[in-house]
Amino acid sequence: MIPYGRQFVSQEDIDAVVKILRSDFITQGPAVPAFEKALRDYAGASHSVAVSSATAALHIACMALGLKSGGLLWTSPVTFVASANCALYCGAEVDFVDVNPRSGNLCIDRLKEKLVEAKQSDRLPDILIPVHLGGQSCDMETIAALSKEFGFRVIEDASHAVGGSYKSQKVGSCQFSDITVFSFHPVKIITTGEGGMALTNDDQLAERMRLLRSHGITRDTSQMVSRSHGDWYYQQIDLGFNFRMTDIQAALGLSQFQHLDEFVDDRQKLAESYDKQLESLPLKPLDRLQECQSAWHLYVVLLEDPKLRKRVFEGLRENGVGVNIHYIPVHLQPYYKDLGFNPGDFPNAEDYYQRAISLPMYPKLASRDLDYVCGLLGDILN
Numbered sequence: 001m002i003p004y005g006r007q008f009v010s011q012e013d014i015d016a017v018v019k020i021l022r023s024d025f026i027t028q029g030p031a032v033p034a035f036e037k038a039l040r041d042y043a044g045a046s047h048s049v050a051v052s053s054a055t056a057a058l059h060i061a062c063m064a065l066g067l068k069s070g071g072l073l074w075t076s077p078v079t080f081v082a083s084a085n086c087a088l089y090c091g092a093e094v095d096f097v098d099v100n101p102r103s104g105n106l107c108i109d110r111l112k113e114k115l116v117e118a119k120q121s122d123r124l125p126d127i128l129i130p131v132h133l134g135g136q137s138c139d140m141e142t143i144a145a146l147s148k149e150f151g152f153r154v155i156e157d158a159s160h161a162v163g164g165s166y167k168s169q170k171v172g173s174c175q176f177s178d179i180t181v182f183s184f185h186p187v188k189i190i191t192t193g194e195g196g197m198a199l200t201n202d203d204q205l206a207e208r209m210r211l212l213r214s215h216g217i218t219r220d221t222s223q224m225v226s227r228s229h230g231d232w233y234y235q236q237i238d239l240g241f242n243f244r245m246t247d248i249q250a251a252l253g254l255s256q257f258q259h260l261d262e263f264v265d266d267r268q269k270l271a272e273s274y275d276k277q278l279e280s281l282p283l284k285p286l287d288r289l290q291e292c293q294s295a296w297h298l299y300v301v302l303l304e305d306p307k308l309r310k311r312v313f314e315g316l317r318e319n320g321v322g323v324n325i326h327y328i329p330v331h332l333q334p335y336y337k338d339l340g341f342n343p344g345d346f347p348n349a350e351d352y353y354q355r356a357i358s359l360p361m362y363p364k365l366a367s368r369d370l371d372y373v374c375g376l377l378g379d380i381l382n
């Protein structure tokens with residue numbers, strides 16, 4: 001089976017992990033801060049907090065921004081459930097902003113309209129989470145301008161987008177957001193097995209996320225509410241979690257990071273090859289913004305005729321091609337239906353879902369395999 005996505009782990013990566021296993025610290029040693037530094041230097045942000053998953057990063061990002069019961073978070077319905085669940089973890093409410101049906105990223109016009117409506121009914125969101133679908137950044141400059149105008153905070157869910165750029169800055173620079181989150185799940189661009197990171201340029205947000213990552217415990221005397229008893233002393237000053245990344249994971253991440261640009265280049269070349277070979281078929285790749293360079297986590301095509309989607313999906317799967325669908329709109333999940341969402345609430349997202357199919361995309365995907373996928377698609381659609 002040719003999967004839709006998979007990790008590439010080299011002998012160097014394995015050696016880096018083994019070295020940690022033989023060292024004094026397999027967690028909370030030097031590898032985590034080294035990995036954090038590598039990524040924040042690369043992205044151009046001042047702070048980076050490595051955690052156990054992007055889900056954990058989204059959760060503590062929301063908490064650091066003060067999201068709580070009575071609060072409201074907006075995100076895209078075309079995303080993995082974690083982008084919305086983080087609000088529920090904080091006891092807040094979720095709502096969605098419909099997407100542009102050609103790019104799958106949240107629709108800026110719809111966002112503006114919804115903000116105006118929300119202002120009138122005095123129910124503006126506290127936080128917006130734009131999701132960089134497939135690795136292509138949303139229109140962050142406009143989102144940042146709207147966040148100032150309407151007074152909400154912004155977390156970029158860049159789980160797909162590490163290594164991508166927007167307006168010639170790397171995704172993760174946080175130039176147009178409060179916090180950016182990356183995922184290091186094996187199907188994403190670089191991996192730590194499980195893992196995630198939150199980046200920010202705000203000293204206080206960083207400090208708060210570090211605290212929440214580890215039980216709400218501090219050993220920094222300047223953060224303590226009363227005098228230290230001595231060098232052994234720590235204080236729990238908030239209710240946090242164990243969301244720490246291990247040194248084993250960080251060593252893998254740091255070794256993978258050496259190949260980040262190469263992985264993204266490989267993905268870009270595969271995307272170009274798909275573009276060319278699929279040109280004459282009744283489908284279209286996602287629309288792209290001029291000012292973005294995608295990290296190409298996914299290569300999604302939208303079928304002109306949604307009625308063919310099932311046949312295409314099954315035809316590819318039966319012939320050993322592990323295609324997938326990204327995503328079933330979050331508001332259609334049973335859990336979200338129970339919260340009051342209904343089919344028809346976000347028609348662009350639902351239309352997108354009917355047509356979308358993600359083709360295999362990962363570094364070292366052989367060009368003969370890519371040709372085979374394109375040939376099969378041609379056979380099924382013609």
Ligand SMILES: *Cc1c(COP(=O)(O)O)cnc(C)c1O
Nearest residue numbers: 053054055080082159183184185
């Ligand atoms: C993968 C993913 C997440 C969650 O990442 P984990 O590291 O698995 O927790 C969140 N949002 C999006 C858009 C994702 O694709």
